[in-house]
Structure formats: structure tokens, C-alpha cells
Amino acid sequence: MRLAIDAVAANEKIRTGAGEYAFRLLTAMMKETSSSEGVFLYTESPLHEMWPQLPENWKSRVLPWPVRGWVGIRLNAELITHKPDVAFFPSSGIPLFAPPRRDKSHASVATVHDIGFDRLPQLYAPVDRRRQRHALHGMIKKCAHLFAVSEFTKSELTHLHHLDSSRITVTPLGVNEQLFQKADPSAVDRIRQTYHLSRHYFLFVSRVDAKKNVEGLVRAFTIFKEARGFGDPHELVIAGPPGFGFPDLKALVESSSVRSSIHLIGPVSEEEKIALYTGALGYVNLSWYEGFGLTPLEAAACGTPSLLSDIPAHREVMSASGGGEGALYVSPKAPEEIAMVWKRFAEDAILREKILESARGRLKLFSWERSAKDTWEILRGVLSPDTLFTPKPL
Template identity: 35%
Template sequence: TAGNETYIKNLIEALAAIDAENEYVLFFTRPEVAKSWRGRFRNFHVCLVRPHARYVRILFSLPWTVWRTGVDLLHVQYVAPPICPRPIVATIHDLSFEHLPQMYTPRERWLFKLAIGYTARRAARILTVSEYSARDILATYRVPPERVVVTPEGVSALFVPVRDPACLQAVRHRYGIAREYILSVGSLQPRKNLVRLIRAYINLRRRDDDLDHQLVIVGKKGWLYQDIFRAARQSPFAQDIIFTGYVPEEDLPALYSGATVFVYPSLFEGFGLPVLEAMACGVPVITSYSSSLPEVVGEAAILVNPYDERAIEAALQRAVWDAELRRELSERGLRRAQQFSWKRTAELTLRAYEEVVRSLAKSERTASPRAMSVSR
């Protein structure tokens, strides 16, 4: 998913900034992506793993490539090969398939339970991005607590408040935004709770004749997104509900900064990176009081019940009309966002790598690490 790609991209760049000693091998399945990373960092090497087909790659070609390259450990997200010649470090962001099974097909649920459960029990270290997810993993898989390491996500230096009126106007024009707007960012899928957000927005427009903000929804299609488009299309305010599709990262700071309020009523998150990006850009945030999200925002956001459309509507109305509240949330959000960095994520991740390699060296009576691999 886009969130997983953002995580691994920022982690690799942050590791390159803090670690010039160890050697890394980056595994890619697409030649054009591999080419974009080749030669970027002196101690990072690129290796193409074929075929792209997931199950063939995980079962056969990835283990073979791990053995052939001679790395000391393999870092994956969620799913590791069932047979792997080296120790596994696995990042498991969340267990949404356990808590929201209705949002996955029976086949997907079965595969996730089997593959992720096996990976969690096999991994030398499990990295996860929040204390909430760590507790969830421990309760679900009964793994030893010392094997689970919390490595919170960070926010890129790109995400800062944009004040330049020309820049803000250019982004508005690019995405067809004509007036003040309420913003939401995330892939179009049921877990993001966009149907309830759209209904809350519609009800607010119906009840409040003075409010004419547009609702801007940023994100590419995920899965089961038809109900989201249907809810917007059948609304009397359909012309004011804008779906931008995928937005390049360089446009996001201006989109965040230009919004009156950012709303993220997700039903379940392992972390919730868009709320951190929004806070870093100084926009007031409304988000859910469920899963990891209160842990990320602290006291810097309005928290709502994501299943209660009326609560979402009331929070939107309050944020839109209370300028003092928006100012206070903006200041709190900026301070809160400063507590997160990809450098810290990389430091904690590197520490986990080194612990695994030291344990391996001790058991094999060998020397220090040769290389570590990050699979994309």
C-alpha cells in the first residue's frame, strides 16, 4: 500500500543518513524502481528479484536471492518467506484484518492470518509503529515481549507550513478547488471511513446554510471504493466533493496548509501518518479516538467516535467556525509533530538489526555484520 511504500522509502533514506558502516542490499521486483535507487547511497546496493508475482517471489525467488547475496538478515513488511536461510526482521504495521474482517475477502483473511502469524512467530524481531500495535501483536501472537520493538514513524522535512499565497493558489487550481475546503488524505478503501465522512459533510451543509466549504479527498483507489463514490455522487453537494486521485508528495504540504481543517476518521490504524503530516503543516486535525490515533496526536487534535456521523459533523462545524480553536490546535499540532522523526525510526531499527546480528554472530561464532537486506 501507499503507507507501506512511504514507510520503507523514508526508512531507507534515514538509515543511509545515519549508517555508513554496514552494507545494505535493497531487493526490488520492478526494474524501473530498482534503477531509481541504484547508486544513490555508497553502502546501499540494489538487487532485482524476479518474478514480480507475489507468491512465487516469497516462496522461491526471494529465499534464493537472500542465500545468494549472503546477507546477514532479511527485513520484510508483514510477510517473510516460510523458508529463509537468514534471520528475519519483520515490520508489522497493524492487524486490521483481525479487527475488521468484514473489509477483507475470506481468502485474504485466511492468507493474512496464516502468513503474518507465521512470520510473527518466526521473526527474530518484530518492528511495529505504535505502542497500540505492539500490545495488539503481543496479545494476538503470544510472542516474547523482548522480540517486539516499537519504532514510531516520522515526518519528512518536506512537511512544513506553506504560507506563500501563490503556491497555495497554484495547488488549489491544479486540483480544481474553488473555495475554502475541508481535507482528508488516504487511500480509498472502507477502513478510512470516507462514506461516513461524506455523509457528515452532507448533513453539515444541509443544516448550516452559511457553510460552503468544499470537501477534498486525496488518495488513489484502494479496494471496495464504489460506495465512497456512490455516496458523493448521490449527494446534492456532489459538485463540492472533490476526489483528486493520487497526489505527488511535493503537492501535499500546500494542500494540507491551505485546508481549514484536516479530518481523518479512520476505523483502524497502526500509526496514521497523514495526521502527523497534517500537524507538521499546521492544519487543525480531527481524527478518531480508536486504535493508535490518540497515541499519535496526543492533546493536539479533536477526537471523535468514527462510527458516529453526528459526532464527525459536530467536530467539523466546531472546527470550521471557531478560529481560536483552530489556532490552538495548529500550535499544538506543530509542537506534537516535532516529537517524531525518521531519524529516530532509523536509529531504533538499526539497533534492532545489530541486536539480531550480534545474536547470530554469537551463535555461529562469527564476526560482525556483512550486510543487511531490506525487501521492498
Template identity: 35%
Template structure:
């Protein structure tokens, strides 16, 4: 009998770096989970920037190391050659900067369409670059994975992709996101100079994150109290309206920036918060909402499609464009211990349904079907 060659799947994890925090987390978590569930006759390769990335993976995993960056035009030749040399059956690009003639069936993951839907969040040159490269990537892909129904619908509407080309596969929550111990919480409070009670926002400060309305609503609702809103995450100096707002004396007493938080501290910071608030005008998914739920923190967030899809009935919602709505929901939740406890329990149950094992299994099934369609006579 002829020997059947193993199916070879390849994930491009060159984005698993600090330069791509969200995309990098997706690439690394997906690769780790998938390496555990490969069956006999399936092999996984990772295109890496160096041989040290994602070490210690179980299963048969091969590293294909290249010095070529996703930003380099050289990848248009280098990556397809690499794929052909190693007989890859399906290539998975986790970013839209990819080879646009990949020579093998290709899966592309799309997270959101923020530059297209919120053009003010990027400059003109970046907007034009996104428009061109996104269309090239979508055109080069055999299958497009959308991380939410919201993103899938936006792809179908904005780029007129046929529905059969889009597969919705939700993200997972890493296992390290869980309620922290009292001792760990106290350590993080001391490290960042935090009080025992505070509300938390985690994320960047780009316009669609809606931080200015959040700060105004918080100051209006809690100006006569000592209740503190902590804003954690990297800061983009191109969008400094919020920082200028925070320089006002009447705001400084209620809102504090603490900057980026390392990955080890993040689950503990979520656990330490009295409540988590996420006021985005648009999201492709909203992973911080799930992460905070997994840590047992009550969530108040924007009433937008992606967050409804992710949080379900385990959050309270507000109109993100209405300062009074945001403030009312936050003040009512802050004062209601019973509602907080119900949300805490509901959030833990909700977050438990989003796992990287499930995401990896669904993605692996996409690879299999894509490979089978290619070999079918």
C-alpha cells in the same frame, strides 16, 4: 590482530513502488535515513527490483538486484541464497510476503492487522492468505517491529507474540512535509479547482476508513453552507457505497472527490486546507495525521488508540461511530479560528518529534542487538 568483518545489514526495498504506497514510503525513507548514520564497520545492502531504485544514497550502500517479486514463490529460495552469498548478518523484511526460512536473523515490520481485525475489508481468499502468510512471517522473524504501541499490543493479543520479540518504533515525517508558500498553495488550488476554504481527507476508501459516516456528518453539519469537504486519494471500486452517496444532489454541493494526488502536491494540499479530518475506525499509525500537522493544518480525528498515540494533545477528537459527534466537532472547529491556531502550533511541535532519523537510529539499534545475539557464545 585478526581483522573484524563489517556487520552487514540488509533492507528489502522491493516494496518501494507505487503498488505499495505506504509500505514503499516506509522502506525508502528508512533506507535513506539509515544510510546517513551507519558507523565504521557497518554496511547496508538493499534488495531492489532494479538498480535505479533509491539512487544517490550517502554512505556505503550495496544494491542486491533481483527480478523476483514479493508475490512470487521463487523468493522462498532466491532471497535466502542472496543473503548467504553476500554474508548478510541481519535481514529486514518490510512486508509480510517474505522468505519464511530466511537462513539469517530476520527483522519484520508490521504496520497493522486490518485484514484480521476488519475481515469485511478483504475477500475470504485474501483473508485466509493473510492469516497463513502473516503467521509464517511472524514465526520466521527474530524481532518484530511494530509501528505503534497499538499495533504491538494487537500483535501480542492476536498472535500471542512474547513482548520481548516486539519492538515499537514510530514512523517519521518526511522533511518535505512543511507549510507551503502562498504561491504554491494558489497553484495547487488552481490545478485541482479548489476554493480558498475547504476541509481535507487523504486516504483510500476501504471500510475501516469510515468515509460514509464522514460524508453523512459533513452533509448534515454544513448543508446550509458552501463549505466543501475534499476527499483525495486512490479509489477501490469494491467499496463504492460512498460514491453512490455522493451522487445525491443534496450531498454533491458539499463534498468532492479529486482522486490520487502526486507526492509533490501532497504537502501543498495539506497546507491549503482549513482543517484535516481523519475518521478511521482503526489505524496502525495514521501517518496522514502527522503529515498534515507538519504542514500546519489543524486536525480533527477519531478517538481511537493509534491516533491518540500519534496526535496526543495536538488534535481534537470525535467518536468515529457517531455521525452527530463527528459533525459537531467539525462544525465547532471550523467556526473557531482561535482553536485552529492553537492546533496549528501544537501540531507543528508534535510532528517535529517524529523523524525518520530517529526511526532509523532505533531500527539500526535493533539490527545491532540482533546481530550481537547471533554471534554471542
């Protein structure tokens, strides 16, 4: 089998969401490869130094492109010229001329990370909303099979887009516990010195945009701090690249009465992120919508409990169906209520340890190795007739 993979998002040095999924999944897939498979990783620039050595049957193909439209134009042309048996798109939309769904000798497979743009369109820039809708419709129309990163995302696809659930495979994200573990105390001290942090900070790590409800995060923290009065040592660290609505969020931080205790530090490296997790009193994410929710698992692996918005993806990832809460949950809608729960989270060390213990138990349920095996199973069998599907009309 000749397998072509869009690895452009996986090759970003500062990865969030889909890029992290693609990088971790592909590196795990390398360990499960067969010598009879020719795998081609297509990127816009040479593979960066974080990639492991490629297996002998894996090749890197760099397709430089000076303007926007790498997937739609440059990768598109490559797939027409060198048509693979299977094309896999783990992080973005698919090209116009990707192998079509009804082609019995070639197939396209893609991963859907979330469809928040359908549920909460106001939280996306108009151009991004149109792009993501177009990408999803292309996947539904052309792909022989789809992956979803959670049961929640799978259910969203079946309910909103009327797809047959048997034709969607869930391949969740995982945490590499050899990488994500408590950082050395000296690394934590360095990160505190670098960003001038106290020993009593809460952490948010993700893209800093409207969908993540960073506005609610800042408002709730401001109320929490004001209630505690002068001399309270708690701080809030917001780490991650800017996204839609960032200028308004930055202005909100600058106008906050406790702005000296809020640190907007921008994107961080993986090493810095692990040190930040380790040093934090707690991880806080009040997102309106998630397809999966990886960061609370990463925090747990580094010994840090989480305060999370009560949304389906967070519940699926962090809580057992029979009980055992791996996080403290709160509605993301009311900053005043969030501040009250935040106070309890900050003051109750026994509660934090209890939810951390449950969260650690969740870690073993999410494995890149398992998702890699499930991905290979679909990719290797996707050309057989019983794996092809016909979506119902949109």
C-alpha cells in the same frame, strides 16, 4: 554483516502507509550505516528518482518478475541463492525460505504495521485478509525480532498473539519537517486551480477504503453541509488511491445531495499533497482503525489542524499523556454527532489554532533518525543469543 532488505514497497512512486514507512526509514538508515556492512536493496524495478544517492556499501538489486508473487517466489529464490546474514522486511510478509528464527548464523526481522484484519476483518477483502494473516503468522514463526510502528500495535501483538513484549521494538513513523512545511502560496493557488477547489475545503488523504471509514466521512460532511444551507462555501477533498469498497464509496458520493462539493481526486504526488495540506481549512480522518496515523502529523507540519476519530493510535500520536490535545476527537460511529463536532471545528478558529499548536509540539517526538538508529541497533545485534525469542502458541 550482509543485510538484505525488501524495498519493493519503498520503491513505489505513490506510497501509502507501509511503503512510506519503508522509504523514509531506509533513507534515514543510509545516514547511520557503517562501512563494514554490505546492504542490498531488493526491488522489482530500478530505483526511482526520489531515492538519494546510495552509500558506497549499499547496492541496488533489481529482480524483475512478470506476475504476482514477487516476495514469495522471486525474492525467495534470491535469498536461497545468496543467503544474507540478516534479512529485513519493513513493509510486507516474509518469504517461505527466509532465514528461520532458530538459525544462529542468519536471521529475519520484519515490521508489523497494524493487525486491523484481526480486529475488523469485515473491512478487508477476503483475499487481502487471508494474505495479511498468513504474512503475520509467517513473521511470528520465523522472525528473530519484530518492529512495531506504535505502542498500540505492540500491545495488539502481545495481547492477541501472546508475544513477549521485550522482543518487539517500537520504531514509529516520523515527519521530515524540511520537506513537510507550509507550501508557497503560488503552489496552493495552482492546486486549487488544478482541482477547482474553493478556499474553504477540508482534506482527507489516505487509501480510500472501508477501513478508513470514508463512508462515514461522506455521510457526516453531507449532514454538515445540508445544515448550513444554500451558499455554504465548504468543500471536502478526498485524495488517495482506491481500496476495498471503493465502488460503493464512489456511488455514495455521487448520490450525495452535496456531491458538487465533494472532490474525489485520486492519488496525488508528494508536492501536491503538501500544497493540499497547506491550503486546507482542516484535515479530517475518521478511520476505524490505524496502526500509527501519519497524516495528521504531516498536516500539522504544513500548518493544518485535524479532526480525528477517537481511536488508540490517533490518541497515541497526537495527544500528550498529561493533557494537550493535538487534534479534535470524535467517535467514528455516528455521522450526526460527527457533523455537530465538524461544525464546531469549522467555526471556531481559536480552537483550530489551539489544537494546531499542540500538534506542532508532537512533531519533535517522531523522528526518522531516531527510528533508524533503533532499527540499526536491533539489526546489528539480532544474531546474538539474547535477541532470539520463542513466541507462545497462537
